[in-house]
Amino acid sequence: MSNNIITFRDVRKEYDGQVVLKDVSFDIEQGKFYTLLGPSGCGKTTILRLIAGFIEADKGDIRLEGKRVNDIPANKRKVNTVFQDYALFPHLNVFDNIAFGLNLKKMPKKDIEAKVTEVLKMVQLTGFENREISEMSGGQRQRVAIARALANEPEVLLLDEPLSALDLKLRTDMQYELRELQKRLGITFIFVTHDQEEALAMSDEIFVMNKGEIVQSGTPVDIYDEPINRYVADFIGESNIVEAIMKDDNLVEFVGKEFECADGGMRKNEPVEVVLRPEDIFITTVEKGKLKVKVDTQLFRGVHYEIVCYDEDGNEWVVHSTRKAIEGEEVGLYFEPEDIHVMRFGETEEEFDARLESYEEQEEA
Numbered sequence: 001m002s003n004n005i006i007t008f009r010d011v012r013k014e015y016d017g018q019v020v021l022k023d024v025s026f027d028i029e030q031g032k033f034y035t036l037l038g039p040s041g042c043g044k045t046t047i048l049r050l051i052a053g054f055i056e057a058d059k060g061d062i063r064l065e066g067k068r069v070n071d072i073p074a075n076k077r078k079v080n081t082v083f084q085d086y087a088l089f090p091h092l093n094v095f096d097n098i099a100f101g102l103n104l105k106k107m108p109k110k111d112i113e114a115k116v117t118e119v120l121k122m123v124q125l126t127g128f129e130n131r132e133i134s135e136m137s138g139g140q141r142q143r144v145a146i147a148r149a150l151a152n153e154p155e156v157l158l159l160d161e162p163l164s165a166l167d168l169k170l171r172t173d174m175q176y177e178l179r180e181l182q183k184r185l186g187i188t189f190i191f192v193t194h195d196q197e198e199a200l201a202m203s204d205e206i207f208v209m210n211k212g213e214i215v216q217s218g219t220p221v222d223i224y225d226e227p228i229n230r231y232v233a234d235f236i237g238e239s240n241i242v243e244a245i246m247k248d249d250n251l252v253e254f255v256g257k258e259f260e261c262a263d264g265g266m267r268k269n270e271p272v273e274v275v276l277r278p279e280d281i282f283i284t285t286v287e288k289g290k291l292k293v294k295v296d297t298q299l300f301r302g303v304h305y306e307i308v309c310y311d312e313d314g315n316e317w318v319v320h321s322t323r324k325a326i327e328g329e330e331v332g333l334y335f336e337p338e339d340i341h342v343m344r345f346g347e348t349e350e351e352f353d354a355r356l357e358s359y360e361e362q363e364e365a
């Protein structure tokens with residue numbers, strides 16, 4: 001049996017004739033932490049609203065636990081949302097904020113008390129029942145908002161940029177807390193952010209979005225190591241991206257030189273792009289390096305120096321190194337074949353997966 005708690009099949013959403021979600025399909029498995037990642041306006045919140053039932057799809061199937069829910073109202077779905085501003089009632093105390101929805105459902109008083117106690121314990125706010133919302137910190141308010149959502153016993157918790165209002169330190173603390181809470185509760189979290197570091201740190205699976213489409217999905221490591229195109233490579237982490245020619249399987253040419261690489265399954269002499277991450281490049285002597293460059297500038301970033309170099313064709317190469325370089329000096333850049341990542345122009349995720357599979361089979365044969 002499938003472990004999918006949510007399924008989207010060719011789901012489209014338009015506003016005033018403008019398509020903001022382009023026939024999107026995906027599966028969400030029970031009990032995992034998912035993140036929708038992408039720039040402002042790419043459709044992340046639209047997906048959350050469709051799951052919650054706040055808006056209707058113009059086309060396609062939305063299923064929760066296998067059942068089509070397109071026509072099921074929001075309050076009948078086992079899904080709860082934690083909003084960016086938490087949407088707490090400022091004039092009510094913690095207890096009353098959490099009890100609000102339960103009262104509406106006409107839950108008996110004793111059960112409400114037990115439920116509020118239970119969810120406050122889950123978010124480690126036991127004893128805060130009578131505290132006014134105005135007397136709580138940003139992080140505590142957030143936990144109240146989560147507790148209120150959990151009181152409805154959702155199967156899925158939707159979190160729409162819940163950390164964006166917090167300062168950096170609290171934000172990092174809350175990232176740990178949310179991750180830990182999700183693991184402890186074992187319910188599915190769908191988290192929206194435009195912050196790639198947050199997405200990498202917290203998620204089991206990331207959906208990278210652009211202009212109403214999911215461009216790539218996978219684990220943080222997969223997406224970081226194997227971005228399918230320039231957009232994903234640029235969005236997730238820092239990258240050096242140069243145009244190249246795929247000479248043959250395992251052989252790519254850029255800056256007028258051929259390099260051994262681990263990729264294959266493309267046409268001979270196909271124009272491609274190559275990504276090299278700054279932390280995978282080492283600075284050495286011109287003789288020992290694979291590529292000759294000149295050090296231009298460097299910035300001390302605390303853990304490493306960020307060193308900007310230029311090759312003879314004028315391409316910029318950013319290198320992260322724990323050792324300082326000498327500005328103006330000619331040096332060699334060294335990298336391993338498997339750290340060269342080749343990307344085809346216009347390849348979709350399905351095409352990428354299919355190529356990888358058939359190339360790996362061919363390699364094994």
Ligand SMILES: Nc1ncnc2c1ncn2[C@@H]1O[C@H](COP(=O)(O)OP(=O)(O)OP(=O)(O)O)[C@@H](O)[C@H]1O
Nearest residue numbers: 015016020038039040041042043044045046047194
């Ligand atoms: N009610 C609406 N009426 C018209 N257009 C809308 C409406 N809601 C959203 N949009 C448009 O749909 C697109 C996707 O919006 P959405 O809120 O899903 O983006 P997002 O990725 O969540 O962005 P952000 O990170 O800024 O919240 C945007 O272009 C937005 O302007």
